[in-house]
Amino acid sequence: MSSAVKTPLLQVRNLRVEFPTRRGVLTAVDDLSFDIHEGEVLGVVGESGAGKSMTGTAVIGLLEPPGRIAGGEVLLRGRRIDNLPYEELRRIRGKEIGMIFQDPLTSLNPLYTVGRQLVETIRTHSDLSEGRAKARAVELLAEVGIPAPERRVNQYPHQFSGGMRQRVVIALALCANPRLVIADEPTTALDVSIQAQIISLLKRLCSEHGAAVMLITHDMGVIAETADRVAVMYAGRLAEIGPVKDVVKHARHPYTHGLMGSIPIVGQDLDRLTQIDGSMPRLSEIPPGCPFHPRCPRVFEPCDQERPDPIPVENSEVACWLYDDKRSGGGGHG
Amino acid sequence: MSVPGRNSPTSVARHPAERAGRPPSALARLRDSDLWYSFTRSPITVISALIVLLFFLGALFAPWIAPYNPFDPASLNLMDGFTPPMGEAFSGNSYLLGTDDQGRDVLSAILYGARISLFVGFCAVLFAMVLGISLGLLAGYKGGWIDSLIMRIADVQLSFPAILVALLIFGVARATLPRSFQEDMVIYVLIVAIGLSDWVQYARTVRGTTMVEKNKEYVQAARVIGVHPMLIMLRHVLPNVMGPVLVIATIGLALAIIAEATLSFLGVGVPPTTPSLGTLIRIGNDYLFSGEWWITLFPGLALILLALSVNLLGDWLRDALNPKLR
Amino acid sequence: MFAFLVRRLLQSIVVMLVVGLVAFSLFNFVGDPIHNMVGQEATTEQREELREQLGLNDPFPLQFARFVANAAQGEFGISYRMARPVDVVIAERLPATLELAFVSAFFALFLGVSAGVYAALNRYGWTSRLVMTISLIGVSLPTFLIGILLIWIFAVQLQWLPSFGRGDVVQVGAWRTGFLTESGLRALILPAITLGLFQLTLIMRLVRAEMLEVLRTDYIKFARARGLSNRAINFGHALKNTLVPVITITGLQLGSIIAFAIITETVFQWPGVGLLFIIAIQFVDIPVMAAYLMLIALFFVVINLIVDLLYYAVDPRLRVEAGSARAH
Numbered sequence: 001m002s003s004a005v006k007t008p009l010l011q012v013r014n015l016r017v018e019f020p021t022r023r024g025v026l027t028a029v030d031d032l033s034f035d036i037h038e039g040e041v042l043g044v045v046g047e048s049g050a051g052k053s054m055t056g057t058a059v060i061g062l063l064e065p066p067g068r069i070a071g072g073e074v075l076l077r078g079r080r081i082d083n084l085p086y087e088e089l090r091r092i093r094g095k096e097i098g099m100i101f102q103d104p105l106t107s108l109n110p111l112y113t114v115g116r117q118l119v120e121t122i123r124t125h126s127d128l129s130e131g132r133a134k135a136r137a138v139e140l141l142a143e144v145g146i147p148a149p150e151r152r153v154n155q156y157p158h159q160f161s162g163g164m165r166q167r168v169v170i171a172l173a174l175c176a177n178p179r180l181v182i183a184d185e186p187t188t189a190l191d192v193s194i195q196a197q198i199i200s201l202l203k204r205l206c207s208e209h210g211a212a213v214m215l216i217t218h219d220m221g222v223i224a225e226t227a228d229r230v231a232v233m234y235a236g237r238l239a240e241i242g243p244v245k246d247v248v249k250h251a252r253h254p255y256t257h258g259l260m261g262s263i264p265i266v267g268q269d270l271d272r273l274t275q276i277d278g279s280m281p282r283l284s285e286i287p288p289g290c291p292f293h294p295r296c297p298r299v300f301e302p303c304d305q306e307r308p309d310p311i312p313v314e315n316s317e318v319a320c321w322l323y324d325d326k327r328s329g330g331g332g333h334g
Numbered sequence: 335m336s337v338p339g340r341n342s343p344t345s346v347a348r349h350p351a352e353r354a355g356r357p358p359s360a361l362a363r364l365r366d367s368d369l370w371y372s373f374t375r376s377p378i379t380v381i382s383a384l385i386v387l388l389f390f391l392g393a394l395f396a397p398w399i400a401p402y403n404p405f406d407p408a409s410l411n412l413m414d415g416f417t418p419p420m421g422e423a424f425s426g427n428s429y430l431l432g433t434d435d436q437g438r439d440v441l442s443a444i445l446y447g448a449r450i451s452l453f454v455g456f457c458a459v460l461f462a463m464v465l466g467i468s469l470g471l472l473a474g475y476k477g478g479w480i481d482s483l484i485m486r487i488a489d490v491q492l493s494f495p496a497i498l499v500a501l502l503i504f505g506v507a508r509a510t511l512p513r514s515f516q517e518d519m520v521i522y523v524l525i526v527a528i529g530l531s532d533w534v535q536y537a538r539t540v541r542g543t544t545m546v547e548k549n550k551e552y553v554q555a556a557r558v559i560g561v562h563p564m565l566i567m568l569r570h571v572l573p574n575v576m577g578p579v580l581v582i583a584t585i586g587l588a589l590a591i592i593a594e595a596t597l598s599f600l601g602v603g604v605p606p607t608t609p610s611l612g613t614l615i616r617i618g619n620d621y622l623f624s625g626e627w628w629i630t631l632f633p634g635l636a637l638i639l640l641a642l643s644v645n646l647l648g649d650w651l652r653d654a655l656n657p658k659l660r
Numbered sequence: 661m662f663a664f665l666v667r668r669l670l671q672s673i674v675v676m677l678v679v680g681l682v683a684f685s686l687f688n689f690v691g692d693p694i695h696n697m698v699g700q701e702a703t704t705e706q707r708e709e710l711r712e713q714l715g716l717n718d719p720f721p722l723q724f725a726r727f728v729a730n731a732a733q734g735e736f737g738i739s740y741r742m743a744r745p746v747d748v749v750i751a752e753r754l755p756a757t758l759e760l761a762f763v764s765a766f767f768a769l770f771l772g773v774s775a776g777v778y779a780a781l782n783r784y785g786w787t788s789r790l791v792m793t794i795s796l797i798g799v800s801l802p803t804f805l806i807g808i809l810l811i812w813i814f815a816v817q818l819q820w821l822p823s824f825g826r827g828d829v830v831q832v833g834a835w836r837t838g839f840l841t842e843s844g845l846r847a848l849i850l851p852a853i854t855l856g857l858f859q860l861t862l863i864m865r866l867v868r869a870e871m872l873e874v875l876r877t878d879y880i881k882f883a884r885a886r887g888l889s890n891r892a893i894n895f896g897h898a899l900k901n902t903l904v905p906v907i908t909i910t911g912l913q914l915g916s917i918i919a920f921a922i923i924t925e926t927v928f929q930w931p932g933v934g935l936l937f938i939i940a941i942q943f944v945d946i947p948v949m950a951a952y953l954m955l956i957a958l959f960f961v962v963i964n965l966i967v968d969l970l971y972y973a974v975d976p977r978l979r980v981e982a983g984s985a986r987a988h
Contacts, residue, residue: 022371022375060885062881062884062885064876065784090884090887090889090890091887092887093884093885093886093887094885094886094887094888095887098885098886099882099885099886101878101881101882101885103878106877106878106879107878107879107882108879108882109879109883109897109901110879110901110975110976110977111900111901111904111974111975111976112897120888120892120896121886121887121888124886124887124888124889124892125887156976156977158976158977169882172882172886173885173886175886176886176887486678490675490678490679493675493912493915493960493964494916494919494956494957494960495916495919495920497919497920497922497923498919498922498956501922501937501938501941502949502953504941505940505941505944505949506686508941508944509944509946588800592800592802595802595804595805596802596803596804596923599802599804599923599926600804600922600923600926600938601938601942602938602941602942615804615805615808619808622808622811622812622816623816623823625816627812627816630808631808631809631812634805634808634809637802637805638797638800638801638802638805641800641801641802642796642797642800642801645796645799645800646796649796
């Protein structure tokens, strides 16, 4: 493990998110722990329904009822925030933690100019006057690469294209200088040609502002290029977390391995391209033991009996019985 | 009635028997459906259903269960007029809900009145449903100017309150039909007037589904093998719109009952010789000021109870089936 | 903007023409207008002469054109029942209906929107559940029964308010108003509540449903994620977006208040055009029926136009600015 002398910016400890439905309680996120350090980019990957977005919304305290945090803690700079009263948590949102959603087309209020939405947000978190806030809004628009910001600031969202709108969204998320930005699939809804631009803009701005990023995506390519560390989620649980190089090059969890095997990498043999049989279980049908065991190519005795906890392996942590020396008899390492 | 659970689009329940390879019985499937589940979970809905059922039975068997026959002049005792509820009548008969000006038992009159109200309501809904579904199918399938014409008429009609449309149709019928005919025909005129004022929603729903279905391959295929596509459409579109249509019809029944009562109250509906709930309220309204409140308030309460229960059932159905209704 | 208005105006004219056709058909095909005018004693020659004189032998389009021209000037002939010009009778009674409709509309709109917003914001609270349940009763209550119940409670039992008529009225120019006297205002209360209650419940349910929908949108979620205050989110963002779809339906609802006044006016013997219409139907007074129909259509069309303009003012997406090109 790396030396953890400084308190991490964000600590998530044994987080559990539940959704009571009339057919029983669904667990969307189960016993999830990870840290994000100052200025770091943590990628969170997994298939849709793996609980990535749910984790992001839980951290910022915006779970839609009846969804709720049923256990664990979320700490920001060592201070617990998941149990704060609404009003205190509200002051943290935008100011300490910003969030960017998937779809820029629906993230902006169509009835107000982008300037009004920026000014409103800036003034919520600072004492700037209306005029100063407006000037700051224009600066921000310029910063996110919108041409002619003085004119564009008075326009309505429908007058911007998709990519431009996502730039506005980024400006909105960054306008109070948050320490952490949660970006939930920020490019999925965009044209492929613009995706790379937006991702590099996001990365550049956040490092300029000194903000850490929690980048939620299902695109391993984006993670490989952008993230410092990566967390792989499967069925609401952490499969593997570690430095991006380790996870991409030497995936340890069989699921990560399959996930990496399924992306073509330039310069590598296409014969290596594999696929994982079956599909991720629905939340109502998560099997006992390791949730991945029915699809796992290397399944053995303990897998359908007991849930593996994350086990430290070099710089990573892996939730797999293969890395438990007692269980696998030390011979399971791949 | 078919088993509603079959049509439930939200039904994801799998019966244990089904997993075991045996097809479950219709009853078991109903019991296991989402519809039944949400029904039993909502006490208000259960109570509403019971009230509606009671009204049905009361109306259906009125001649057998009503204490008196309000239409039999021989049994009327004018001296018993204006007997208050539970009060002692001149003749020594007792009347649970009192009597009206002519000594008619209010409870019996309500039972017979509900019979007429429900009859008019059902027939009007049926008429509106058949008309709306046919026009919707036609508009959706043919498209072009037929579609435009039907939907324009629907738009213009929608911009007028249904009660005004019904009043107008009623007025026209009154002016065109021979006078001697009117007394006997009035109920049917009412049914047509209310039905004609309420077909639009069915037509819109069916039209939408038809337009989606008509481009599907089976319709093209049907055309190739020479089956009339309209027949195929009917067979495939209808099951698809059963849910929304059922919801519209339930709420439509409440609306039709209220519309009938309103028209009768306005004096253009059912005549006092065979009074419906609305006519009873109209008759009683004249005596409200002299203190004989029961003549109008009991039929009024019956009407509210009936309309509210049907509405609650409709509301629940809409939530349970969750069709895309606006 | 201009093209939009012109298109709307054209549509309105088409609607008026369609309704005019219905009204005209009433005149010509329902009953025999000659029979209605001259009665039993007239000879066949007299009838034929009158027929010619009234232009009833002219071709259909010509007759219709004449009808439209007359209608445009408010000319609908003579009431069969009252033997007075229809436009005069209607003009006399219109202020009563308009005053009633205006007060009910205001009452329904103000309370409906407030209660709807409250119910949406406190959707899990017991008060909002209670309000919703009561509103369902409101939707199921026939208007005339509401009137009867109000009369029974407030006029018969408590004897607080009058049960019929307009009270004392004051003539202001051509307008006879009940707003200026105490008895006029007191007489207005019960009818206005009766007429407005149904619209109120409807508006409330609509506002609640739309607002709940808006509160689920991404831009509200994003506004929350930016830490905006609840006040700014609920009243700045959500309410304004709720009002866009609500304006249309509410506008139409308020338009139909004039027509719904038929029932209320009958219950309270309110001397307006609705009561006139009911009596006209009972006596098959075709000119009054036709004129009333056209009047309602006119209200509908005018309110629709106002709604369109409002819509246009609220939603910037409809304002296509010619000057600024869209950047892509």
